[in-house]
Amino acid sequence: MRKFARAGKVFSCLFCALALQPALAQHSMDPAGTDLSQPEFHVMGFGDISYISREGSDTDGFAIGQAVAHLSASLGHSFGVFGEFSMTARDTEYSAEVERLIVKYEFSDLLKLSAGRYHTPIGYWNNAFHHGAWLQTTTSRPEMVKFGSQIVPIHFVGGLVEGNIPVTDLGLTYMAGFGNGRHENIARAGDAGDINGENAWMFQLNTSPSKYYGFKAGVGYYQDVVSPAAEPEVDEQTFSAYVAWAKEAPEIIVEFIHSTHELASDSSVSGDVDGWYAQFAWRLEAKKRQWKPYARYERNRIDDSDPLLGDLGLDYDGGILGLRWDFNPYAALKAEYRNEEFDSNGRENNFRLQVSFVLAKL
Amino acid sequence: MHMKTFKNFGKRKATFAIASFFAVLLFWTPGSAQETASETAIAIVVHKDTQVENLSLEELRSIFLANQQFWPDRTRIILLVRAPQSDERTFVLNSIYQMDEAQFRQYWIAKMFRAEVPRGPKIVFSTDMTLELVLAIPGSISFMRANEVTDQVRVVRVDGKLPSEAGYPLK
Numbered sequence: 001m002r003k004f005a006r007a008g009k010v011f012s013c014l015f016c017a018l019a020l021q022p023a024l025a026q027h028s029m030d031p032a033g034t035d036l037s038q039p040e041f042h043v044m045g046f047g048d049i050s051y052i053s054r055e056g057s058d059t060d061g062f063a064i065g066q067a068v069a070h071l072s073a074s075l076g077h078s079f080g081v082f083g084e085f086s087m088t089a090r091d092t093e094y095s096a097e098v099e100r101l102i103v104k105y106e107f108s109d110l111l112k113l114s115a116g117r118y119h120t121p122i123g124y125w126n127n128a129f130h131h132g133a134w135l136q137t138t139t140s141r142p143e144m145v146k147f148g149s150q151i152v153p154i155h156f157v158g159g160l161v162e163g164n165i166p167v168t169d170l171g172l173t174y175m176a177g178f179g180n181g182r183h184e185n186i187a188r189a190g191d192a193g194d195i196n197g198e199n200a201w202m203f204q205l206n207t208s209p210s211k212y213y214g215f216k217a218g219v220g221y222y223q224d225v226v227s228p229a230a231e232p233e234v235d236e237q238t239f240s241a242y243v244a245w246a247k248e249a250p251e252i253i254v255e256f257i258h259s260t261h262e263l264a265s266d267s268s269v270s271g272d273v274d275g276w277y278a279q280f281a282w283r284l285e286a287k288k289r290q291w292k293p294y295a296r297y298e299r300n301r302i303d304d305s306d307p308l309l310g311d312l313g314l315d316y317d318g319g320i321l322g323l324r325w326d327f328n329p330y331a332a333l334k335a336e337y338r339n340e341e342f343d344s345n346g347r348e349n350n351f352r353l354q355v356s357f358v359l360a361k362l
Numbered sequence: 363m364h365m366k367t368f369k370n371f372g373k374r375k376a377t378f379a380i381a382s383f384f385a386v387l388l389f390w391t392p393g394s395a396q397e398t399a400s401e402t403a404i405a406i407v408v409h410k411d412t413q414v415e416n417l418s419l420e421e422l423r424s425i426f427l428a429n430q431q432f433w434p435d436r437t438r439i440i441l442l443v444r445a446p447q448s449d450e451r452t453f454v455l456n457s458i459y460q461m462d463e464a465q466f467r468q469y470w471i472a473k474m475f476r477a478e479v480p481r482g483p484k485i486v487f488s489t490d491m492t493l494e495l496v497l498a499i500p501g502s503i504s505f506m507r508a509n510e511v512t513d514q515v516r517v518v519r520v521d522g523k524l525p526s527e528a529g530y531p532l533k
């Protein structure tokens with residue numbers, strides 16, 4: 001109860017800030033906004049409410065998704081602070097979380113330094129949509145990058161160097177990170193420090209050529225030594241690759257990850273993880289532009305011998321068909337049929353209806 | 363058993379009703395008026411001190427998409443965009459962004475949410491306001507009808523052409 005009350009206070013403050021945003025914006029010595037050395041604040045909110053029906057389930061019903069507040073502050077020409085805070089409905093309470101908190105200094109387009117808590121730059125989805133259900137076409141993230149995923153380390157705490165590589169017309173950008181690896185609860189980041197003294201590091205290279213406007217592709221690498229609770233240490237390496245066509249007609253996202261887990265004390269005990277998905281959507285033309293049909297197929301396979309994930313039953317095979325209706329510039333209704341199989345336990349038919357929205361002033 | 367059958371029947375009915383609702387909405391959408399396009403060239407204007415004479419259309423797009431956020435002298439680029447409903451904005455959304463209003467809004471919300479930019483574009487409500495702010499803000503870039511440009515701002519060539527020249531891409 002106390003935790004709930006504390007989380008409630010945090011979010012009351014955040015949503016009060018959201019409501020007061022116009023007043024905050026006006027309270028400035030520089031009403032025309034020409035003096036960029038003055039601090040500037042922006043607040044956004046995201047939320048979603050779903051109706052979920054699962055075959056064979058007695059708990060069909062409505063679910064409040066995440067309520068998310070996003071703050072960005074520009075503190076002069078080159079220095080900025082970003083924060084993303086969420087409140088998630090659990091069975092008996094709401095849990096509050098600092099999803100991202102980043103301080104960033106931008107020297108130029110070529111070099112930007114930052115530190116804080118991030119969504120790990122692995123693949124595409126984890127860094128494209130964050131906790132904004134309204135931003136993504138579908139009702140939920142792919143299983144391999146879902147929040148709380150044990151397959152991909154969703155968050156990491158550390159430092160990041162990023163920038164453009166202006167040597168060609170390929171629109172190359174890079175990201176290199178160094179920080180705390182996974183917590184002993186492997187679904188969480190090492191928020192209070194690296195638990196085994198073996199830092200995680202990662203690198204990602206992206207391209208978005210100007211000649212093929214809308215196209216984006218990238219490859220990445222992530223490495224860590226994981227110390228799961230009451231289990232021996234495991235060396236983890238993850239390769240990722242993605243291709244995305246970000247225009248709406250069509251929207252195509254294909255993402256693949258391959259991880260290798262090897263017992264630190266005995267390299268003969270190892271296993272692989274393969275996860276991928278392909279999503280296709282098409283924004284209709286002219287008067288039907290509010291409509292966007294979509295489909296996705298995804299599959300995760302984990303070797304039984306995998307010393308980190310082999311016993312967790314994370315195999316998944318699923319397909320979804322859906323329709324998104326942007327009935328309002330800041331809100332969307334999505335209806336989705338899902339045919340899924342979790343851990344080879346037989347296929348099930350599920351249905352989701354979700355309304356998602358953004359609170360933003362642009 | 364009877365209750366389970368009833369529940370399944372109810373589920374099917376509910377799913378069918380929702381699917382029907384979407385199908386009806388999909389084939390019924392109220393009409394919208396066509397927006398008019400600008401008849402004159404759109405000039406790209408920058409602050410007088412900005413050391414740039416020419417931009418390719420790709421470079422311009424990169425700046426307007428905030429993929430390039432600094433000028434070569436490391437001055438931060440400040441993008442000024444006309445408010446919705448103006449012909450100039452409609453033209454720039456079509457020709458440079460290749461987006462409609464909804465996509466443009468979603469693009470900037472996503473860009474800020476991803477912490478890729480500290481702020482969205484500054485919104486200006488008239489040509490006079492555009493001129494005033496481009497004059498006042500170092501590093502600023504904006505657009506306006508070519509016949510409304512004054513000598514308070516610098517006009518940038520696009521693909522080597524000025525708005526008055528043949529082959530200018532923003533006509």
